[in-house]
Amino acid sequence: MSASLPIAVAGLGTVGAGLLRLLREQADVLSRRSGRRIELVAVSARNRHVDRGVDLSGVAWFDDPVAMARTATAEVVVELIGGADGPARAVVEAAIDARRHVVTANKAMLAVHGTALARAAEAAGTALHFEAAVAGGIPIVKALREGLAGNRISRLYGILNGTCNYILTTMRESGRPFSDILAEAQKMGYAEADPRMDIDGIDTAQKLALLASLAFGAEVDAGGVHTEGIRAITPLDIAYADELGYRIKLLGSVRQTERGLEQRVHPCMIAADAAIAHVDGVFNAVVASGDFVDDTMYEGRGAGAGPTASAVIADIIDIARGRRTPTFGIPSDQLVRLPRAPMEHHIGACYVRLMVRDRPGVLADVAAAFRDEAVSIEALLQRARSPHEAVPVVLTTHECEEGAMQRALARIGALGTVVEPPMMIRIEPL
Amino acid sequence: MSASLPIAVAGLGTVGAGLLRLLREQADVLSRRSGRRIELVAVSARNRHVDRGVDLSGVAWFDDPVAMARTATAEVVVELIGGADGPARAVVEAAIDARRHVVTANKAMLAVHGTALARAAEAAGTALHFEAAVAGGIPIVKALREGLAGNRISRLYGILNGTCNYILTTMRESGRPFSDILAEAQKMGYAEADPRMDIDGIDTAQKLALLASLAFGAEVDAGGVHTEGIRAITPLDIAYADELGYRIKLLGSVRQTERGLEQRVHPCMIAADAAIAHVDGVFNAVVASGDFVDDTMYEGRGAGAGPTASAVIADIIDIARGRRTPTFGIPSDQLVRLPRAPMEHHIGACYVRLMVRDRPGVLADVAAAFRDEAVSIEALLQRARSPHEAVPVVLTTHECEEGAMQRALARIGALGTVVEPPMMIRIEPL
Numbered sequence: 001m002s003a004s005l006p007i008a009v010a011g012l013g014t015v016g017a018g019l020l021r022l023l024r025e026q027a028d029v030l031s032r033r034s035g036r037r038i039e040l041v042a043v044s045a046r047n048r049h050v051d052r053g054v055d056l057s058g059v060a061w062f063d064d065p066v067a068m069a070r071t072a073t074a075e076v077v078v079e080l081i082g083g084a085d086g087p088a089r090a091v092v093e094a095a096i097d098a099r100r101h102v103v104t105a106n107k108a109m110l111a112v113h114g115t116a117l118a119r120a121a122e123a124a125g126t127a128l129h130f131e132a133a134v135a136g137g138i139p140i141v142k143a144l145r146e147g148l149a150g151n152r153i154s155r156l157y158g159i160l161n162g163t164c165n166y167i168l169t170t171m172r173e174s175g176r177p178f179s180d181i182l183a184e185a186q187k188m189g190y191a192e193a194d195p196r197m198d199i200d201g202i203d204t205a206q207k208l209a210l211l212a213s214l215a216f217g218a219e220v221d222a223g224g225v226h227t228e229g230i231r232a233i234t235p236l237d238i239a240y241a242d243e244l245g246y247r248i249k250l251l252g253s254v255r256q257t258e259r260g261l262e263q264r265v266h267p268c269m270i271a272a273d274a275a276i277a278h279v280d281g282v283f284n285a286v287v288a289s290g291d292f293v294d295d296t297m298y299e300g301r302g303a304g305a306g307p308t309a310s311a312v313i314a315d316i317i318d319i320a321r322g323r324r325t326p327t328f329g330i331p332s333d334q335l336v337r338l339p340r341a342p343m344e345h346h347i348g349a350c351y352v353r354l355m356v357r358d359r360p361g362v363l364a365d366v367a368a369a370f371r372d373e374a375v376s377i378e379a380l381l382q383r384a385r386s387p388h389e390a391v392p393v394v395l396t397t398h399e400c401e402e403g404a405m406q407r408a409l410a411r412i413g414a415l416g417t418v419v420e421p422p423m424m425i426r427i428e429p430l
Numbered sequence: 431m432s433a434s435l436p437i438a439v440a441g442l443g444t445v446g447a448g449l450l451r452l453l454r455e456q457a458d459v460l461s462r463r464s465g466r467r468i469e470l471v472a473v474s475a476r477n478r479h480v481d482r483g484v485d486l487s488g489v490a491w492f493d494d495p496v497a498m499a500r501t502a503t504a505e506v507v508v509e510l511i512g513g514a515d516g517p518a519r520a521v522v523e524a525a526i527d528a529r530r531h532v533v534t535a536n537k538a539m540l541a542v543h544g545t546a547l548a549r550a551a552e553a554a555g556t557a558l559h560f561e562a563a564v565a566g567g568i569p570i571v572k573a574l575r576e577g578l579a580g581n582r583i584s585r586l587y588g589i590l591n592g593t594c595n596y597i598l599t600t601m602r603e604s605g606r607p608f609s610d611i612l613a614e615a616q617k618m619g620y621a622e623a624d625p626r627m628d629i630d631g632i633d634t635a636q637k638l639a640l641l642a643s644l645a646f647g648a649e650v651d652a653g654g655v656h657t658e659g660i661r662a663i664t665p666l667d668i669a670y671a672d673e674l675g676y677r678i679k680l681l682g683s684v685r686q687t688e689r690g691l692e693q694r695v696h697p698c699m700i701a702a703d704a705a706i707a708h709v710d711g712v713f714n715a716v717v718a719s720g721d722f723v724d725d726t727m728y729e730g731r732g733a734g735a736g737p738t739a740s741a742v743i744a745d746i747i748d749i750a751r752g753r754r755t756p757t758f759g760i761p762s763d764q765l766v767r768l769p770r771a772p773m774e775h776h777i778g779a780c781y782v783r784l785m786v787r788d789r790p791g792v793l794a795d796v797a798a799a800f801r802d803e804a805v806s807i808e809a810l811l812q813r814a815r816s817p818h819e820a821v822p823v824v825l826t827t828h829e830c831e832e833g834a835m836q837r838a839l840a841r842i843g844a845l846g847t848v849v850e851p852p853m854m855i856r857i858e859p860l
Contacts, residue, residue: 022580022722032647032760033579131577137723139577146753147561147569149463150452150743217462275729278708292452293567293740296730299705300723310723313580323576323753330462 004037005320008072010065010091011080012045012052015105015132018305019078019312020054030313034320038313042072069094076319078312079104084112092117096124103315105132105308111206111222114213115335118327128327129315134207135160135284137307138300139314144214144288145329151290153215157253157430158286159279160207162302163191163198164230164250168267169280172238172247178231190282200229201250201265208252212263213328215288216256217335220328221263224340225252228266237353237423240381240394241269244351247277251428260339262346268428269351276430287430344403349378349427352397354412355390355420362417363393369411370397373404390419396427435464435750438472438502440495440521441510442482445535445562446475448735449508449742450484460743464750468743472502499524506749508742509534514542526550526558533745535562535738541636541652544643545765548757558757559745564637565590565714567737568730569744574644574718575759581720583645587683587860588716589709590637592732593621593628594660594680598697599710602668602677608661620712630659631680631695638682642693643758645718646686647765650758651693654770655682658696667783667853670811670824671699674781677707681858690769692776698858699781706860717860774833779808779857782827784842785820785850792847793823799841800827803834820849826857 009016023030023040030038043056044065062068069077069091077095079102081088088109095102102121104110110117110130121128131141135158144153159165163185170181182199185191197203209222230250241248246269254263270277275297279285284302289295301307318325328335356362363382370377376398384391397405409422439446453460453470460468473486474495492498499507499521507525509532511518518539525532532551534540540547540560551558561571565588574583589595593615600611612629615621627633639652660680671678676699684693700707705727709715714732719725731737748755758765786792793812800807806828814821827835839852 018722026580026582026722029582030580032764035761137720138726139573142572142577143569146748147572147744148740149747150456150460150740152456152459273708275708278703278705290567290740292448292456292736292743294731294737296568296728298726298728300726306722307724310578310580310720313722314577317579318576318753321753321755323748323751323755325751325753331465334462 004039005034005076005316006039006041006074007076007078007316008042008068008074009040009078009080010044010068011082012043013080014305015308015312016045016080017052017054018309019080020052022309022313024054030317034317036320038316038320041074042068044068065091066094069100070098074100076101076103076316078316079106082106082108084108089113093120096120096126096128099124099126101127101319103129103312103319105130105312107133107203107206107210111209111220114210114220115332118332121327122332127319127324129318130210130327131315132308132311134210135286136300136302136304137310138284138286138298138302139311140211140286140298141214142314143298144211145325148288148290148293148296149329151292154289154291155253155255156211156215156286156288157251158211159249159276159284160204160252160302161198161250162282162284163195164204165280165284166190166282167199168230168233168248168250171233171235175235177235178233199231201227204250204252204265208254208263208265211286212254212261213335215254216261216338217330218261218338219335221261221340224261225263225265226343230267232423233267234423236392237425240351240353244269244396245272246270246427247272248425249276253428256338257341259341259345262341264343264346267425269425270428270430274430344401344406346402347399348402349399350397350405351425351427352395352409353423354393354418356393357417357419358386358391359417365415365417366393366412369408373408375400375404375408434467434469435506435746436469436471436504437506437508437746438498438504439470439508439510440474440498441512442473442475443510444735445738445742446510447482447484448739449510450482452739452743454484460747464747466750468746468750471504472498474498495521496524499530500528504530506531506533506746508746509536512536512538514538519543522547523550526554526556529554529556531557531749533559533742533749535560535742537563537633537636537640541639541650544640544650545762548762551757552762557749557754559748560640560757561745562738562741564640565716566730566732566734567740568714568716568728568732569741570641570716570728571644572744573728574641575755578718578720578723578726579759581722584719584721585683585685586641586645586716586718587681588641589679589706589714590634590682590732591628591680592712592714593625594634595710595714596620596712597629598660598663598678598680601663601665605665607665608663629661631657634680634682634695638684638693638695641716642684642691643765645684646691646768647760648691648768649765651691651768651770654691655693655695656773660697662853663697666822667855670781670783674699674826675702676700676857677702678855679706683858686768687771689771689775692771694773694776697855699855700858700860704860774831774836776832777829778832779829780827780835781855781857782825782839783853784823784848786823787847787849788816788821789847795845795847796823796842799838803838805830805834805838
């Protein structure tokens with residue numbers, strides 16, 4: 001066996017502790033699969049005096065992770081601090097500068113600085129890998145970068161945030177409202193105290209932008225992702241989805257259109273018999289369609305210490321074996337800057353729920369607004385009758401332009417008989 | 431860009447022609463992703479005068495694929511001839527002998543000679559890769575060999591034969607018998623004229639043995655796979671499965687038990703709400719469970735020119751990039767020879783269907799046979815009544831030893847009131 005591969009780990013939170021446990025418990029497996037002994041030589045975290053359940057004697061401790069990245073005897077620096085800038089970015093830049101390989105789980109950083117960091121790593125001749133940044137333990141980065149490398153990817157979509165999927169699954173199973181389930185998820189540790197990154201779709205958008213870069217050979221453009229979250233979804237919408245043969249999922253999806261790259265994150269109505277409709281709870285899944293391979297799907301746990309550590313170590317083993325690949329699959333100077341396909345030109349069918357006063361003429365006004373924007377109604381349901389309170393009117397449309405739909409909804413929302421902002425969920429053909 | 435990578439292709443059937451089409455249509459993608467131009471320098475097939483839709487001028491033609499493997503100027507020889515021995519094996523051995531890398535889609539050959547060929551390739555310092563040999567376009571070999579490399583795999587199972595899955599899916603959808611659907615599948619090209627490799631489970635067993643080797647770091651032992659096919663499945667069994675909340679799938683599954691490696695291929699009753707129960711038609715899927723990553727699932731097309739070519743080219747790109755990995759994930763001299771867990775000690779619940787003469791005492795005799803073997807009945811259904819013809823009795827058992835089940839079934843099959851050999855399908859907890 002060759003010499004050992006010395007590594008340094010910055011950040012010893014849940015994932016960092018999981019990685020240390022994996023390094024200890026699987027030492028024999030890792031040596032066989034990587035051909036080298038993977039040796040933890042240095043760690044850095046905020047608090048030295050936390051019991052992480054792993055013996056760190058013989059491992060150099062650094063209070064300053066940047067100093068560790070610069071000076072430790074490591075060939076690989078693992079960045080598990082998190083955050084787009086600050087110490088995480090400083091650690092990665094210092095490691096590249098010192099010509100050490102970098103493995104990171106940091107989607108927020110790569111979503112903003114991914115292209116620049118890939119270029120820096122390439123210039124320095126070091127690896128920069130990020131399997132753990134997207135979809136936890138699912139080896140989707142490797143699948144896109146290597147397994148499907150002979151394909152032009154036509155489309156990719158996925159459930160990339162376990163918190164949102166858990167909330168939507170539990171709302172459907174229990175019939176209870178979003179806020180209750182969110183509070184419960186926070187208690188159980190499935191949602192952060194500040195849940196905005198998850199429930200507003202930002203985390204999904206960051207991951208999607210990384211997958212899009214891999215799939216389309218493009219610079220990372222997280223700012224170009226049209227992003228909506230799941231706060232507005234009600235039990236009523238979930239019940240109507242069931243009735244109409246759909247499930248509601250927060251999907252990130254990307255495809256190349258004539259106008260450019262269309263990156264979208266928003267709740268979708270998807271056919272209840274689609275494979276990804278059955279991906280429930282905290283699980284993630286990604287569907288990638290290539291011109292030769294057709295549809296492929298990858299499913300697994302999207303977060304957690306074990307699955308994330310599994311992804312981090314896969315990157316480390318690649319480095320140990322000398323398996324080198326550009327960060328985004330192709331040399332970073334060949335990554336193209338694709339134009340953003342404007343969302344207003346997106347074409348798709350929609351589900352719309354209106355809360356209306358049950359008076360004659362309401363539906364005529366609604367129908368007129370859609371007609372004037374050339375939006376064609378496919379079906380309309382008005383079951384409840386009540387002279388005194390608002391009742392739901394639900395309709396589905398044929399395919400229409402997003403801009404037309406938004407103009408129609410603005411006009412409908414302004415009607416005196418429509419008492420809440422209209423709820424619109426796009427119907428996604430899979 | 432570095433120098434081009436010259437390749438030679440032996441066998442220009444469906445997959446070979448698909449590969450040639452891919453090489454032509456994706457030349458730009460391949461160059462970006464592999465860092466080298468992949469250049470077809472030689473081909474060999476039985477008939478030079480077939481129009482394969484691809485211009486082969488400028489490509490050396492060999493009538494003898496072994497001569498091509500020995501003498502062509504290729505760095506990589508792609509073996510797409512098929513068959514465990516004969517020219518396919520001779521080509522691979524000649525290529526290794528001439529220190530050329532080998533990419534093959536040949537599961538039959540690797541199932542028999544995989545360990546020996548891996549050792550030969552390693553000794554010669556060449557790569558021997560086989561992504562296309564298992565589950566078509568799904569990059570499952572790479573996922574196991576690299577993506578999940580930090581895990582001990584506890585269990586792996588999958589739908590690995592599209593023909594069987596198509597037949598079982600269509601039987602369920604149409605209610606029609608096996609023989610009808612097989613004949614139809616043969617007409618549509620979904621089943622071979624000689625369907626035995628597929629429907630008797632042999633093809634699944636070969637693929638399972640390769641995945642088992644990757645997952646458990648073991649020598650390939652296709653002979654150790656307990657193998658049953660799907661011929662005996664009737665529409666009645668499929669209807670009962672539906673009623674009991676199951677689907678019938680031909681699964682290959684492997685796990686390590688205290689007694690050794692348990693490799694099994696047989697029809698299974700699986701819960702209708704399991705993710706893999708929704709994998710229908712010609713699609714394949716594999717579930718791999720690791721100690722850190724937990725369950726991961728991979729789904730896609732298991733055969734066909736496009737998906738298989740996609741897998742072949744992924745291996746070629748790995749070679750072009752210099753990404754080197756031992757054939758079965760670890761050096762072949764470290765592959766262990768695991769004992770075979772005897773099937774008679776397999777523990778599991780079962781579905782049993784008997785066709786009986788509807789006379790008093792039949793059930794008492796059946797129940798006594800199970801009791802004497804300590805097999806505990808979970809549920810029993812006898813709906814139809816008919817004094818003149820055989821009626822089905824269906825029962826499910828609690829977990830029991832396979833040996834006890836077989837002894838009970840032998841005794842039951844010998845009862846004068848039981849008019850057909852008992853049908854037993856194992857209930858697989860997923």
